[in-house]
Amino acid sequence: MAADIAEQPEVYATLLEPAHAGAIAQVAKVIAERRPQHVVFTARGTSDHAALYAAYLTEIRLGLPAGLASPSAITVFGARPDLSHALVIGVSQSGGSPDLAEVLRVARESGALTLAVTNNPESVLAQTAELSVDVVAGHERAVAATKTYTAELMALLMLIEGVRAGDGVLPADEHAALAKLPELATRTLADTTATDLAARYRFAARMVTTGRGYAYPSAREAALKLMETSYLPALAFSGADLLHGPLAMTDPDVPVLAMVGAGLGGQAMREVLARLDERRADVVAVGPEAVPGAKALLNVPAVDERYAPLLEILPLQQLALSLALARGEDPDAPRGLKKVTATL
Structure with missing residues (x-):
C-alpha cells in the first residue's frame, strides 16, 4: 500500500x-x-x-x-x-x-x-x-x-x-x-503529519469524515480506507447532512476529519466547523491553512477546488495506512476482501 x-x-x-x-x-x-x-x-x-x-x-x-x-x-x-x-x-x-x-x-x-x-x-x-x-x-x-x-x-x-x-x-x-499536480502531490506526500497522527488515534472507537462539494467524495473515500484497513467504523457525511442530525453523536472522543479547502466548498464548511467546535469535537482539518477549532492540520497546497480532491486524499491514505499498522493490522491484506469484487 x-x-x-x-x-x-x-x-x-x-x-x-x-x-x-x-x-x-x-x-x-x-x-x-x-x-x-x-x-x-x-x-x-x-x-x-x-x-x-x-x-x-x-x-x-x-x-x-x-x-x-x-x-x-x-x-x-x-x-x-x-x-x-x-x-x-x-x-x-x-x-x-x-x-x-x-x-x-x-x-x-x-x-x-x-x-x-x-x-x-x-x-x-x-x-x-x-x-x-x-x-x-x-x-x-x-x-x-x-x-x-x-x-x-x-x-x-x-x-x-x-x-x-x-x-x-x-x-x-x-x-x-x-x-503542477505531480510536484504538488510529491510535496504533500513528503509531509509526515498524517503518520504522526496515527499514534493519537490508535484507540479511537469510531471516526467521522466530512466535506462539501468536490470534497465530499474525499470524505467518503477516507472513511472507506479507514474501514478497509483498520476495521475502524468511519461515517462519512456531507457537511450539510452532518448538521441535519448526526452532529449529535460528535464529542471529544470522536475524531472528525474535515475537508476544508480554499474554494466555495471550504467556505461552506465554516458553519459546520463552528458547530463542531461547540461540541468540543476532536477536529483534524484537511486543507491549505489552519482553521479555528481544529486540533491538527493535514496540510494540502492551495489549488483550484476542482483539483483539491487529487491532493487532499493523499494524507488521508497515509493516515489509514499508518493507523492500520499502529493497530497491529495488515493494510495490504484486509480480512475478507479481494482485489476484484464481482457483484450482481
Whole structure:
C-alpha cells in the first residue's frame, strides 16, 4: 500500500503525457459532438467515490444533470430505463464486476452513449462500452485502492474539461495547472503529519469524515480506507447532512476529519466547523491553512477546488495506512476482501 501511495505523482504525470492526454481528448470530443442531455454514472466501492466527484464536475462545469445509477434496479429487479439521451459512464479499477457491465449493456441497447473508465482496457466493462478511457495507473499491489482511485479522478477531470472545451483539448492554462499536480502531490506526500497522527488515534472507537462539494467524495473515500484497513467504523457525511442530525453523536472522543479547502466548498464548511467546535469535537482539518477549532492540520497546497480532491486524499491514505499498522493490522491484506469484487 505504501508503494502504491508513493506512485501517485508519477501516475498524474503519465496521464498528462501526449499519448494518454490525446486519447482522453478524442473520447471527450466524441461526447461533446453527441451532446448528451444528462449523465449517469455507475460504479462500486472506491470507484463510486470517483464517480461522485465526476458527477459534481458534470453538473458544475457542464451544466448537465448527473447522478449515480443503482445497478440492482437493472440486475436484480429487471428495470429497463430509457437512457436514449444519456451518457452512461461505468467507473471501475478492474472493469470486472458483472453488474456494472450489465448496466452499460442495457444502457447501450436503449440508445445511450456508453463509456468505461478503467485501469484494465481489456476488461469486460471496456469491451461492453462504446468508448473507453484507460487510467494507466499500472499494477496496484494492495487490496485497498489508492493510486487507481486518484488516477480515475484525474482521468475524469481531464475528460469533463475536454468535453467543456468542445474539441476535447484542454485549454493551455488548464493543462499548465494540471501539470503542477505531480510536484504538488510529491510535496504533500513528503509531509509526515498524517503518520504522526496515527499514534493519537490508535484507540479511537469510531471516526467521522466530512466535506462539501468536490470534497465530499474525499470524505467518503477516507472513511472507506479507514474501514478497509483498520476495521475502524468511519461515517462519512456531507457537511450539510452532518448538521441535519448526526452532529449529535460528535464529542471529544470522536475524531472528525474535515475537508476544508480554499474554494466555495471550504467556505461552506465554516458553519459546520463552528458547530463542531461547540461540541468540543476532536477536529483534524484537511486543507491549505489552519482553521479555528481544529486540533491538527493535514496540510494540502492551495489549488483550484476542482483539483483539491487529487491532493487532499493523499494524507488521508497515509493516515489509514499508518493507523492500520499502529493497530497491529495488515493494510495490504484486509480480512475478507479481494482485489476484484464481482457483484450482481
